Every structure is written in structure tokens, then in C-alpha cells.
Amino acid sequence: MTSLSDHAGFLPLAQLPSLVAQLMAHGYQCLGPALENDAIVMRELATADSLPRGLQAEQAPGRYRLTQDPQQRYFAWANGPQAIKPQAFAPQESLWRVERDAAGALTFAAVLPAVRPQAIIGVRACDLAALALQDAHFMRAGRRDAQYAQRREQLFLVAVQCAEPAATCFCASTGDGPTPTAGYDISLAELADGFITVAGSAKGAAVLQALALAPATPQQIETARQQGEAAAAAQTRTLPSHTLRDSLMSQLEHPRWDEVAARCLACGNCTAVCPTCFCHAELDEPALDGLSSEHGRIWDSCFGESHGHLHGFNVRPDIRSRYRQWLTHKLATWHDQFGRSGCVGCGRCIAWCPVGIDLTAEVAALTASEVPS
């Protein structure tokens, strides 16, 4: 728990709005948890004191139900369907634009998003681990994605230690949570009477400095540490701690792929809520007057037919091959690309699968020692 360092401060419960106010004063549009369409989503906070209390959700495979935290805490919910991903990797955006004159000559110009500094309050350790992977993909040295970089560099991240993991969470087994250790500007741990605060960047330190907080006491730090340990211990799902690369790649013809394909809707919800999935399709939207066209990208999914489309044949014509592509990419070949697994244990793919397919259960079945012949 390196994050709860000697420099930790203590923000009394009643002063949480002053943190938000400080961010607003620094020019940040502040996003925080909100209830919308029966789920906890990240929306703009109207005022510094509009962070809601008591939000909670019970999660299970294919199931997400809002509940109420009896202790009325601010951050006693595990996660919602999205956190950071849509803010950095937009679900749909323009990449460039082309104009065509009367003679048919084309003029191309890049399109960059108009973004303002944005603070997201309440992101989790799993979200930060996922963002680091998205950064590795979209901001690869020498190949920075201009649109992603523009959005990403405006982000200010206020992380929160997870005290109440959902039944679908398994970040402890992937090594990515529940306590944030890197990638945030400010990290919070919510205690009964306030928050332990830690700055993770110069930007974060500047904001905290302005609040002139008292240092956290050793007892407060110890309480938060124990809270993190308890949250890890409370997780009921796990992925094996060793790398799954070879064990999954040696099971490419396992009968379990057929079995899961019979249950899978190939709706792509898992890929949309997955905070590390990066696939996107590019398409053109020509203006009706015939004088210009907008070339953009939209989130795409390896569960769709068009993902593996080639003229003449489809590389992945069935749900079996698509599920296999998704799972083996996420947990096996991701190691080749990014030096680690693509799963951060957030459990979103489990909760938000309409038929409740459980990634951890599929992995267990695929890597069980007795392989049916």
C-alpha cells in the first residue's frame, strides 16, 4: 500500500465539496458518480456539493441492481458500466475531414476534438490500470494517436480506494486493486469521518496544497490499509495469478469454445464495457451537398461479423471463433503486445453480459487439468 505514504493528508467528510470546488476553480469540468438509467454513471457535477451519498449496486453475472449503502458513504459502490474509457477513447469521433471542389480536387485536414480540462472523481484502481494499457496502445512511442492524446492529456483523475468490491470483482487476483497505487493525480480512501488524501502528481499536489489539510494520523492510515486488505479478501472471483498465455494458447481447439459459443449472444457488450478493449472501425460520413466528408471512428467489437471481414471470406465466421479471439487476446496474446494481461479484474464483462457469461469460470474450464478429448 505504497500510496498511503507519509505525505497523506486528511480531508474531513464535510470538506469534500471544497476538493471539488478547488478542482472547479482550477478550471476542471468535474465528473462524478450519478444515477442514470438504473446504473451508476459518470456525469458532470452541477455544483461542488452535488456528489451523491449512499450509492451502491449489487452485481452478479448478467445482473446489476441499485441498492443503498446503509452507511451513506460517497464511494461505497464498486463500479458502473463505464469510468474513464469514454473520456479518453471516445465512442465515436472524427479523425479527419476532406473537402471536394467542383473540379473534384480533394483537400484533407485533421480534426482534433475540442476538449476542456476534465476531472473524474471516483475512478478505481482497476480503471487506472486499464487506462495505463490504453495509454500504452494509443500513445505508443512514435505513433501517438492525436485524438486520444488530446483527450487524455486533459484528464485529472481522482481515484478512490475500493472498500466494497462487487461479487463480480477480481482485481486482487490480477494485481490491479483494490487500492490505487499509481496513475492518479489524487487518491482518496474513504473512512467513516473523512478521506485520506495522497497526491500522485504535481497537479494533484497543487490542488491538495490549496486545501491546507492536516496530515493523516498513523491510525487513520492503518484503518485504510486494513480496509483495502479486507476488500481484497472479500473478493470471491479470481483469475490464476500465473500468466495464462501458454495455457490458453494450447487450448485453441478445446470443446469449451463450442459450449460458450452456444450461450454467447455476440452482442459485444463485454468489449464495450471492458476498460482495455481498443478496437474501433473507421467510416466516412459524406455531407449531402457532395462537397465534404467526415472520416471518423466508432467503437467496434471482435464479436461482430464485420470485424473479421475480408473480401471473399470472413476470418472469424462464427461466435466460437469470435469468443476465442476475445478471450485469448485479452488474457494470452495481450502479453505479447503489452507485456501483461489485458484484464484488470473489474468484472464488468461478467456483470454486463446479458446472459451472464463469467470470464473467470470460462478460464477455469479451459485450463482445467483434465481436458476432455
Next chain:
Amino acid sequence: MNAMPHPVHAGPPHAATVVARTQESPGIFTLQLRLDDAAAQAAYRFAPGQFNMLYLYGVGEVPISIMSDPEERDVIGHTIRAQGRVTQGLAALQPGDTLGLRGPFGRGWPLQEMGGRDVVLVTGGLGCAPVVSVIHYVLRRRERFGKLVIIQGVKHAEDLIWREQYDRWAKLPDTQVLVAANEGAALWPWHVGRVTELFSLARFNPERAVAMMCGPEGMMRAAADSLLARGLPESHLYLSMERNMQCAVGRCGHCQFGGAFVCRDGPVFDWGQVKTLLAHRGY
């Protein structure tokens, strides 16, 4: 593996103009393009095996291999089968029309490793486009290489384009041309049957040869089996892969083949890199 450095073109395409258009067969055409920006055209370099993204106004982009000779500096050639929305639209372009071009992308053929070796080229269907620039490259520097064996398979006899070129190449010294069509036609001078049936006729020294393949994966697997059985070292067998590509810079995710992004890490791979996954249908 050819690691020729090249500028990354992830941004908008450059405007290019169709300089010439040739109808190669009823469904196949060649566009010779020139970048409108003269400096960009002068600076444009590519390695055989690399590809460009061609953009048709209002419709979209499509990856197309570069078939011209890398030494030819004033035009960039692309041979295209009119198959999808973009390529059918490209087929309608005429000299003087404008389109977008960005590239070149990917890794090309291992030309520097071919020196002194027999060169065996195996292609199926329109697979000949990515290797035709290799043929040009070898013919221009004929003294640097051993035998040149060109093996080409097509489904129907009418699909064979550049027939006169094959005839011409067949007459060159130390050059062997073997062509097969699954379905022949009247006056078809070459083999009728599978392209792999021609391998026993190919004359080259497996121990000092390098082979390059392009075409349907089933054909390439069969060709690899045959070449390796003749004693070609696995490290001297290369192939060009085809996958859905939309960004060409390893970002959009469609072209992933295991851990590789075909657009960036390929499209040319050595056999050892891909042989395991190629055995699994649907990967």
C-alpha cells in the same frame, strides 16, 4: 525481416491523382497514382511487400499492395480487384481523377536476405500483386540472385493477368514460370489443376533458396508443406498475410493475428512466426 524506416501516416491521406488506368481482366484493374504534392512524391519510398491505404472520396479507405518497381519514382502502382464498396468505386476512377493515399505501411519482403539465393515466388489469385514488385526488383539486379522460380495459381484461366509478362519472364535465362488454373480454358498453355501440383517441377536448390508466398491461406499452407519437405529451411520461407485493416498503424485492432498486428508487424512474416496459428481455422 525488412525494417526499412518510413514515416508514419496516421493522419489524413495525401491527395493523389490517377495518372494511368489499365483494365487487367474483367474484375481487375491497375491504377498508377502520383501524389499531388511534388515534394511528397519525390520523397516517397517503399519496399516491395508494403501497402498503401487508398481513400475514395466519401466512401472510405482500403489497403492495397504496391506493385510498381521501387526504383520507379514518378508513379505508385496498385493492382486492385473490384470486390467491395471502396474497390468497386475505385474501379470507376479515370486518369485525372483524385483520391487519397497514405503509406507506405508494414514490413516488406526480406530483400537483403535474398542475395545470392534462388528466389521462389508462390502466389495464388491476385496474390501476384505483392510479389510482382519483387520480380521487378530481382530482374533489375539479376546478377545478385540465383534462379528465379515464379509459381502462380489461379482459380479460372481468365483470372490470370499479365499473361504477356509471364510469357516474357519464362523466356529469360535461369527463370522458370509455372502457372496453374483450377479450371482451364481453350488455348490455356499451362497446367490445369492445383498450383501445388507444380512444385515437383520447380528447379531450385532448397538449401540456398528463399521462398515468398502470397495468396489464400490454404494454398500457402500446402505450399509451405511442400517446400519444407523439399528441404527449404523454415527460416527462409516468408509469406504475406491478409486481414481486415482500417487504420494501418496497429491501432484499430482488426488485423490482429495472435499478438501481431498484421498491418504493422507484417504483412510479411516468416513462416516460424505464423505457422502455429495458421493451423487453427478462425484465428
Next chain:
Amino acid sequence: MNASTIKPRVAVHKFSSCDGCQLALLNLGEDLLTLAERVELVHFAEAGPLNPDTDVDIAFVEGSVSTPEDLERIQHVRAHSRMLIAIGACATSGGIQGLRNNADGAQWIAQIYSHPEAIASLQHSTPIARHVKVDFELWGCPVNSRQMLAVVNALLLGVAPRDNADKVCTECKRHGYPCVMVTRGIPCMGPVTRAGCGALCPGLGRDCYGCYGPAESANTDALAAQFAHLGLTPQAVAQRFQSINSQAPVFLAAAGKARTIRDE
């Protein structure tokens, strides 16, 4: 080539339908004026021009073939159109009126109308492609203006329109709507239904009812099993598939399968 020099001639024909898809064109507003500069609207009864018999480059056909008159007229339309685009659920699957295909239509007519002999109706309501060659199908009940514009734009550019057979879920998630199956346990048809509507219903917290027809790789078995798990009776499961696009083969088979479970 300057695209604006050649104006394609366009007709909009109505068959057995509610006219709702034609509204997708009328609702374009200002865009309709721009469109009128690029195409020549020669027949579009809802908008004014009447010339059903003239030769056109593009014919949009709304509605199903449901009457003896439809049967004859669709051949005529095809013969006079270079490209024929079927728009809407009626034209692509037979529409809501296709529900009669599995019932005793004559008996319904006798029960409902005081002069049943005045009704000339075929036994089955069928999609346009059942009768003539269709160059492109645009699914939806109704289709929307954005889709119509994309089709017109593609044709003006001389290419085939882009066929989006992805699932409604893909649009739903891009909009950031939480899945209603997961949050509310309601039987959403989104996972087997074609995108195009922008996930209108799930965006309002409702379950999709499949009005855009079957998507690619629609795993109706898995969805029917989940509907049963959510508490739907086999008959209710069958009814989910028997709505606007009841005659689309994938939905027809799914409904039939669900009914078999009931009969067992």
C-alpha cells in the same frame, strides 16, 4: 467528373404499408431541399410529384406485397428502375401485416369487415425481394432519415450503400446506455436485432422489440433461453420474436422453436 452535373431520377413507391418510412424522407427538412438539388424526385406521392410509370435510376419501395394489385405493380416498378431499394420492415420482411401469414386471414376479414367481399388481399404478406430482384434492403420500422441519407449519398457516389448488420447493442453501448437486460431484467431484443435506430428504446429504459429485423449471427437460442430465465413463458418468448418482423426467417424460426417448447 463533377457529380452535380448528372441528376439521378428518383421515385418513391408505396405498397402495403403505413407511409411511415416515406416520412423518413419528408422529415429531412432542409436536407430535403439539398437532396432535391442533387436528385430529380420524379415520383413521390407524399411530397407531391406523381409519375409512377416513368423510368428512374433509383426506386425506393416502401411496403410489402399484400394484394393482387401489389403483385402486378412491383413487376412494373422493377422493369422501370435501374436500382430498386426496399425500405422498411414491410418491404424487407413483410411487416406487421405478415402476422396474418400464420393465421386464417380469410376468417379475420370475415369477422372484422361488414363487406368482406370488398377486401382483395393475398393470403400472405411478403417482402419485395420475394418477387423481384432488390439491389439493397434498408431495414427498420420505420427507417430513419440518417439511414436514408447514407443510402442516397452512397448511390450518388456510385457505390453500394454500407450494410450495417451489427447488433443494436453496439449503438446502445456507444451511447453509454446501461444494458436494460442487466439493470432491469427486461427481455430486450437488442442482442439479435440490427442496429440503425440508435438504440432508441434502451435509451429510454425500455426493451428493444426488434423493429429493425435480425442482425448478423443472431443467437436467438441463447436469447430465448435468457428470456425464459428472466421469467417469460414459452409463449411470451415466441411473441418477442413475432412482432414487426415476424416473417424474417431468423425470427420466424425462433418463434417456432419457442412454441415447440410450449407444446412439449
